[in-house]
Amino acid sequence: MAHKTLYVGNLSYSATEQDLRDLFAAFDPVEIRIIGDKGFGFVDVPAEKAAEAIAATNSKEVRGRAVKVDEARPRPTGGGGGGGGRSMGPRHREARG
Incomplete structure (x- = not known):
């Protein structure tokens, strides 16, 4: 049975x-x-119930907070990694003459 992953935020x-x-x-x-x-968090539900689950649970209160429920987005593929900082130029300057 196919399922969909739902994102539950807040x-x-x-x-x-x-x-x-x-x-x-x-x-x-x-x-x-x-x-x-x-x-x-994430909740996996049967695919045919996903839309109804989102509609019924979005903005419901869990432990005093209104949760945000939506279909989870797939993680981007590839490394990603953090970008480096800006270059500050050469580490060593040539000695002046």
Whole structure:
């Protein structure tokens, strides 16, 4: 059975997997992942229930915070990495004559 991953943002840092399991219970959650100290998580639901799950749970309150639920965006492929700082020129200047 195909599933879709939903992004759940604005989570309280005290939110638990069980909180999300309760919120999404009517939509047969397959897997739930909370990203610890980041304030968001992901819930996998059957693909045919994803749109209804988003509509029913977006802006619902979990531990005192209105959560933001949307279809998760795929992570960009490739390294990415952080860009370097600006160049400050050569490290050593030639000695003057």
